Amino acid sequence: MLTIDGMKQALRDAQVGIEEQKDTLTDLDRAIGDGDHGINMSRGFDAVSSILDEEYDSLGALSKKVGMTLMSKVGGAAGPLYGSAFVKMATTFGEAKEADFTLLKEALQEGSNSIKARGKSEVGQKTMVDVWDPFLEHVQQGDDYQKQLDELVQKTEDMVATKGRASYFGENSRGTVDPGSLSSSILLAAIMKEVD
């Protein structure tokens, strides 16, 4: 069961994870983007962590607040994508105070769809979608989430980007992991850890 406190814990863990990997995220983005992904995510999750001390009535209310915060703090491409994912998840969670694996997966799937819709993107374009979409398609309760996520992140390395800034590099975008896929795996791993 994912409780409100569990979700808060997941977001705190995500913040720590982002902070630890800030330079890696930035370096990956420097290689095939504009070198700000770590900075953007760190600014966003910093802001998220500061809204976690407030009380929330439901997973929906918390998710909505997180989505609005990310939307207004991250900027760049990642901001509206992560932001709208959480806003969409909020709709699925609704008034629920806790979510079982099935509800959580459904909410995340809605989030993933919202990323694809907002980003006009699909699987195979070397973006965060390459983590969200296949992960949620295959994941079962009790799986080794971290391992699955790591593999999906790793798979982006060999892809050629056709969305986002990395697409400017064409063939040269091959050989570097997509930064957004790494930040996505940090976030998803932190959330999945709390549902078991």
Add this chain to the structure above:
Amino acid sequence: MLTIDGMKQALRDAQVGIEEQKDTLTDLDRAIGDGDHGINMSRGFDAVSSILDEEYDSLGALSKKVGMTLMSKVGGAAGPLYGSAFVKMATTFGEAKEADFTLLKEALQEGSNSIKARGKSEVGQKTMVDVWDPFLEHVQQGDDYQKQLDELVQKTEDMVATKGRASYFGENSRGTVDPGSLSSSILLAAIMKEVD
């Protein structure tokens, strides 16, 4: 005796000497000036060498032409200084087709005075004056001109500049030879070589 052809030869030798020392002159000026003295002198003596194929009636006519050429090609501080030195020398040479040691020394002394007048400068300020003035005060026919000039150039190293760009560095101008004193020694040595 310094003939017209001797003077031409001296100027050609000076051009070669400047070219050889171009980088040194520039580096010295880079250290305590603006790093263009070698470039300026090389541009100027390039232009001088191209007027040497013409015929001249007198040492005066040749010197005047050299002075005007330097004035209009060197630029910076060195241009008007060397330029007016030669223009002034031309007055002393007048219609003469050749000059003995005494006449040459007198002409150069007039040139030196013109540098001091134009530059509002005197001995001891770490400029080309510290070569021209003491050299002409002490030199005797048959001396080791090169040695005397080298010593005078070397003496500027320990001076503190109070004229020209090097003066901006105050005490820090100590420890570097004045670039204009080096170019002056090249020129004066080339001329003196031809009088014997």
Add this chain to the structure above:
Amino acid sequence: MKKLIGEPSELVSQMVEGMVHAHPEVYGRVDGVNVICRADGAKSGKVGLVSGGGSGHEPAHAGYVGDGMLDAAVCGEVFTSPTPDMVLEGIKAADGGNGVLLIVKNYSGDVMNFELAAELAEGDGIKVDHVVVADDVAISNKEDRRGVAGTVFVHKIAGAAAASGKSLEEVKAIAEKVASHVRSMGMAVEPCYMPVSGKPGFDLNEEEMEIGIGIHGERGVERKPTSDVDQIVDDLLSHLKKEVDPGEVAVMVNGMGGTPLSELYVTYHFVAEKLEAAGYTLKRKYVGNYMTSLEMHGFSITLLPLDEEMTSYLDAPSAALGFKN
């Protein structure tokens, strides 16, 4: 990396404060956000024009705020698209009751954030439309092309159209006409450095340059040995000439921020010579820093085929500090 800044996270707000303090006759600031608007506020009845994006491109975009050009510029973090709530503030500040046009450079982030803001503004009852600029021919796939220096021509021409009293539809139409015809391409010999991370956008050795760079410190599409600017101009023009036919054009030689003006004029000298030899008539010429990438040392060339309408809008008065006319 050496930066003349204070606390890096305060860079954009201190810059915005500096701009407004220095030019109170031109600029106002929307309270508490990094949005610069016109000192005299939105002009009632006029279509409002809003642009913006990440900071680090100065004078873009705040330098184009002023009578005859933009009504508001939204200043995101360095090289990071501003967020929808910020853009919304810009829209509100520019709204004179007759609709607002957003001029957006073609980056996923910018497009998404500006679109989200437009949705929010529509919810607030403001009529909003947008035009996307994608002028960078370094990217072969047209849909993916970046918006670069050509955006400034869209600002100027759409700005003059709006100032002349055109409707939102009309201003959008002329903006799209410019956007669909303008073409640019850039290069760099030295990268820029990100203020927060202190890292260069790319690493180049002494003998290399990047052709087809973006304006966010991104590497170019091709790395080559450095050469005379003469040859570099040939290289960039060979791409541009494929898409802009000989005829009357406006040309811009734009500095990337760290390029001396002397080099830009030498560059322009070659650009003009070569274009004229190829049958182009340089009807309007712009040389300077218009859309930069921090201290990047490089330049871009922009060509806009001109007709009467665009020319007269280009020539119309402008009080914007970055494009005084």
Add this chain to the structure above:
Amino acid sequence: MKKLIGEPSELVSQMVEGMVHAHPEVYGRVDGVNVICRADGAKSGKVGLVSGGGSGHEPAHAGYVGDGMLDAAVCGEVFTSPTPDMVLEGIKAADGGNGVLLIVKNYSGDVMNFELAAELAEGDGIKVDHVVVADDVAISNKEDRRGVAGTVFVHKIAGAAAASGKSLEEVKAIAEKVASHVRSMGMAVEPCYMPVSGKPGFDLNEEEMEIGIGIHGERGVERKPTSDVDQIVDDLLSHLKKEVDPGEVAVMVNGMGGTPLSELYVTYHFVAEKLEAAGYTLKRKYVGNYMTSLEMHGFSITLLPLDEEMTSYLDAPSAALGFKN
């Protein structure tokens, strides 16, 4: 060293050609020399204004040629004073029959070459006078002070006085008033590179900066560890405040050529805050590249105490591309 140029020895003439080709409505060129004059020629009856010096300071000095400012700019080789014959051409191009004032920055070379030119011009029957600008407080001995960014205020104010029909004596008097009151000081975190030799003006490691630099790539009078611009501004202002009393001033934050505009505005933000706290009223503010040193990364601060007369001349119209008013 990477330069966006062609043949280094052609740099100045290609730059001048580029300028004139790009802006034929503002600029003319004296045939065969690197002298830029007004497109419409000398104005009959008006006192002519000529400035110049080495190139590499763009927009200085050609950027200040135009109605309301200079009549001619003499463009020497990079960082090398122009020669008397060139300056003479500038004087002739500026002569409207009522005398010509030369605005000279205080360097041995400039002063000598301009003085020689003045002698030649007097020989040709043109009345010539000159004013020497020495605004750089980094040099303690007043006679030796360099002319730096403050020169632009002399151009503007003397230019407006000349445009208003003042006599040579009157224009000289106001130019000297400005020159005697204006004060500047600069710094750099990165040097510039000489186009011909390819060498930097000075070598700095990653943790160092130069305080009290000139505008010719010269080292500063002091080398210090780099710090926040906040502290750098304190440092420069401490020197300037000793010589300019609190009161109404014009302030200029001038970029050295390779400084992003964002950094100049952040710098200005601190300058304004500190000056106002110290009792200065910033009546006029200028932020941008006015007197540069190729691609040097740094800035200078200039203060000019204002009275009514100087203020109104500062505000007078100007068509000069580097100071559009």
